[in-house]
Amino acid sequence: GAVVSQHPSRVICxxxxxxxxxxxxxxxxxxxxxxxxxxxxxxxxxxxxxxxxSKATYEQGVEKDKFLINHASLTxxxxxxxxxxxxDSSFYICSARRQGTxxxxxxxxxxxxxxxx
Amino acid sequence: xxxxxEDPQALSIQEGENATMNCSYKTSINNLQWYRQNSGRGLVxxxxxxxxxxxxHSGRLRVTLDTSKKSSSLLITASxxxxxxSYFCATDATGGFKTIFGAGTRxxxxx
Numbered sequence: 001g002a003v004v005s006q007h008p009s010r011v012i013c014x015x016x017x018x019x020x021x022x023x024x025x026x027x028x029x030x031x032x033x034x035x036x037x038x039x040x041x042x043x044x045x046x047x048x049x050x051x052x053x054s055k056a057t058y059e060q061g062v063e064k065d066k067f068l069i070n071h072a073s074l075t076x077x078x079x080x081x082x083x084x085x086x087x088d089s090s091f092y093i094c095s096a097r098r099q100g101t102x103x104x105x106x107x108x109x110x111x112x113x114x115x116x117x
Numbered sequence: 118x119x120x121x122x123e124d125p126q127a128l129s130i131q132e133g134e135n136a137t138m139n140c141s142y143k144t145s146i147n148n149l150q151w152y153r154q155n156s157g158r159g160l161v162x163x164x165x166x167x168x169x170x171x172x173x174h175s176g177r178l179r180v181t182l183d184t185s186k187k188s189s190s191l192l193i194t195a196s197x198x199x200x201x202x203s204y205f206c207a208t209d210a211t212g213g214f215k216t217i218f219g220a221g222t223r224x225x226x227x228x
Contacts, residue, residue, distance in 0.1 A: 032214065043205060044218045093159055103147050103209040106216055108159035
């Protein structure tokens with residue numbers, strides 16, 4: 001199966017700092033990647049759709065300047081939480097679709113747990 | 118935004134019993150998928166059923182889809198302690214490319 005690597009798995013930072021999370025498709029190319037946020041015991045909330053070579057599409061209510069997404073290549077998307085605050089603490093997960101598909105199976109990273117002190 | 122509801126929210130059963138989880142959705146769909154998530158981990162794809170299919174099997178998993186009721190069910194037969202996880206349904210809406218997840222069912226299988 002396709003593998004998606006997400007790094008770091010855990011990060012603790014001070015309030016006001018920025019944190020970058022990487023999502024890589026290791027053995028396939030992904031035109032589209034998705035970023036989710038998950039609160040404890042809840043479902044995945046789609047934050048944005050990351051498209052290779054173009055601007056990300058953000059869901060309603062998600063601050064673009066707060067959550068910067070870059071999809072510079074067909075195998076890498078990054079999420080940067082800027083000026084992080086304790087309320088940004090959460091579990092962030094990325095997923096990817098194989099290039100050439102716009103529906104069907106998603107391949108997920110293992111998630112990144114962010115704790116902002 | 119979530120597509121719909123899943124029930125039950127939580128389910129606790131004994132090893133060997135069957136577990137049934139239900140999912141409802143709101144829009145027309147291309148397909149419906151079920152995923153599994155172990156605590157603190159990413160999601161793993163279990164099975165996909167297309168909108169023109171009514172039932173699908175994969176090992177101990179059985180999925181049904183009723184597009185007239187906009188609902189699906191996931192049956193896990195002969196459950197094992199290792200099946201303990203959260204299970205999410207997800208839908209690809211017709212004409213769209215986003216996959217929207219349901220609220221999830223937390224399954225606990227007691228050994």
